[in-house]
Amino acid sequence: MKLTMGKTLQVPDVVTVPYIEGDGVGPEITPVAQNVVNAAVTKAYSGTRAIEWMEVLAGGKSHDLTGEWLPAETLQTFKDYLIGVKGPLTTPVGGGIRSLNVALRQDLDLYACVRPVRWFKGVESPVKEPHKVNATIFRENTEDVYAGIEWEARSPEAKHFGDFLSNEMGVTKVRFPGTSAYGVKPVSEEGSKRLVKAAAEYAVAHGLTKVTLVHKGNIMKFTEGGFRKWGYEVLSEYPQLEANDVIADAFLQNALLKPEAYQIVATCNLNGDYISDQLAAQVGGIGIAPGANINYMSGHAIFEATHGTAPDIAGKNQANPSSLILSSCMMLEYLGWGEAAKLIESAMESVFSARMATIDLARFMAGGKALGTAEFGEVLIERM
Numbered sequence: 001m002k003l004t005m006g007k008t009l010q011v012p013d014v015v016t017v018p019y020i021e022g023d024g025v026g027p028e029i030t031p032v033a034q035n036v037v038n039a040a041v042t043k044a045y046s047g048t049r050a051i052e053w054m055e056v057l058a059g060g061k062s063h064d065l066t067g068e069w070l071p072a073e074t075l076q077t078f079k080d081y082l083i084g085v086k087g088p089l090t091t092p093v094g095g096g097i098r099s100l101n102v103a104l105r106q107d108l109d110l111y112a113c114v115r116p117v118r119w120f121k122g123v124e125s126p127v128k129e130p131h132k133v134n135a136t137i138f139r140e141n142t143e144d145v146y147a148g149i150e151w152e153a154r155s156p157e158a159k160h161f162g163d164f165l166s167n168e169m170g171v172t173k174v175r176f177p178g179t180s181a182y183g184v185k186p187v188s189e190e191g192s193k194r195l196v197k198a199a200a201e202y203a204v205a206h207g208l209t210k211v212t213l214v215h216k217g218n219i220m221k222f223t224e225g226g227f228r229k230w231g232y233e234v235l236s237e238y239p240q241l242e243a244n245d246v247i248a249d250a251f252l253q254n255a256l257l258k259p260e261a262y263q264i265v266a267t268c269n270l271n272g273d274y275i276s277d278q279l280a281a282q283v284g285g286i287g288i289a290p291g292a293n294i295n296y297m298s299g300h301a302i303f304e305a306t307h308g309t310a311p312d313i314a315g316k317n318q319a320n321p322s323s324l325i326l327s328s329c330m331m332l333e334y335l336g337w338g339e340a341a342k343l344i345e346s347a348m349e350s351v352f353s354a355r356m357a358t359i360d361l362a363r364f365m366a367g368g369k370a371l372g373t374a375e376f377g378e379v380l381i382e383r384m
C-alpha cells in the first residue's frame with residue numbers, strides 16, 4: 001500500500017517500500033537490512049504491520065539490465081510511493097552524467113539531509129568520551145556551493161562572468177581575474193527557513209530542547225548570515241526551544257571539547273558535509289552512520305547507506321550492514337513505527353557490547369569477534 005501525504009503522513013498497516021539494492025556490497029547488505037527490519041516490525045506489532053519491499057533499478061545493476069543509470073520509472077516510483085531505501089551506487093564516470101545521489105535529491109527536492117550521530121557501547125572511538133555525542137544534523141541539501149553553478153578557469157563562461165562582475169557590478173576584489181574559476185553560492189530565505197523548520201519540528205517531536213544554527217555569517221554576511229537571520233526568525237516561533245548559533249570553525253572545536261552542548265544542528269550544505277563526518281568519526285561510526293534525505297512538505301524521503309560500494313570487499317561477506325540498517329530505523333521512525341526501530345537499536349547495542357561486529361569494527365574491539373555480513377544480521381535478529 002502507498003503512503004499518502006495529507007496534513008501529515010498517512011501510514012497504512014502494510015507499507016510498500018521501493019528499494020534500490022545498490023552496487024558492490026549492496027546485494028549483501030540490502031537483504032540483511034530487510035530481514036532485520038521485517039523481524040523487528042513483526043515482533044513489535046505481533047504481525048499486524050508489515051513492510052512490502054519492491055525493487056526498483058538504479059546504478060550499475062540498472063545500467064547492465066536496461067542501459068540506463070537512473071530509469072525514469074525508478075524516479076516515478078519514488079514519487080508515487082513517497083519513501084524509499086537506497087543501497088550504495090556506483091557513480092558513473094564520464095561527462096554529462098549527474099551523480100545519481102544528486103539526481104535523486106534534486107528531482108524529489110529532498111531538502112533536508114538528516115544525520116543522527118550517537119555512540120554505541122562497544123564501538124571503538126578516537127575520543128575519550130564518545131557517549132557525550134548525541135546530536136542530529138540537519139544539512140540543507142539543495143543550495144549553497146553544492147548547487148553546481150561554477151565555471152572553469154579560462155573558459156569563455158568564466159571570462160564572461162568575470163567581465164560582468166567588474167563591468168556591471170563594480171567588483172574590484174578578484175585578485176587574479178584572468179585565471180580565476182568562479183562558483184556561485186545561492187542561499188535563499190525559503191530554502192533556509194524550510195530546513196530550520198524541519199530541525200525545529202524534529203526537536204519538538206523528539207522531546208529535545210536546543211537547536212543550534214551553524215554558519216560562517218561573520219565572513220559570508222548575506223549568504224550564511226542570511227541563513228542565521230532566517231533561522232532565528234523560524235526558531236522564534238518555537239518558544240519552547242532554546243535557539244543559539246555558532247560559527248562553523250568554533251563549532252568543530254566545541255564538538256570535540258563539549259559535544260554534549262549540541263542536540264540539533266541546522267546548517268548550510270557545505271558546513272553540514274564536514275560536520276556530519278567529524279561527529280560520526282568521534283563515535284567511531286563513520287562506516288555505520290545512517291542518513292536520510294527528506295522533503296517534510298511533500299513527504300518524500302530516501303533512507304540510504306552513507307558509505308560507498310566498497311568494491312574492495314564486495315562478494316566476501318565482510319561488509320557491515322549497520323549503516324543501511326540504522327537508516328532503515330530512521331525510516332521506521334518516519335513511519336511512526338518507533339517501537340520497531342528501538343528493538344533494532346537495542347539489539348545492536350547488545351551485540352556491540354558483547355564485542356561482536358563485522359570485521360571493520362571487530363578488529364578494533366579488545367577481544368572482538370568478527371562476524372560475516374549475514375551472520376551479523378542473524379545475531380541481531382536473535383537478540384531482539
Ligand code: NAI
Nearest residue numbers: 088089090091305306307308309310311312313319320360
Ligand atoms: P567506499 O565507502 O565504498 O569505501 C571506502 C572504504 O570503506 C573501503 O575500504 C571500504 O571497504 C570501506 N567500507 C565502505 N563501506 C563499508 C561497509 N559497509 N562495511 C565495511 N567496510 C566498508 O568509498 P570509495 O571506495 O571512495 O567509493 C567506491 C564507489 O562508491 C565509487 O563508485 C563511489 O562513487 C561510490 N560511492 C557511492 C556513495 C553512495 O551511493 N552514497 C557514497 C560514496 C561513494
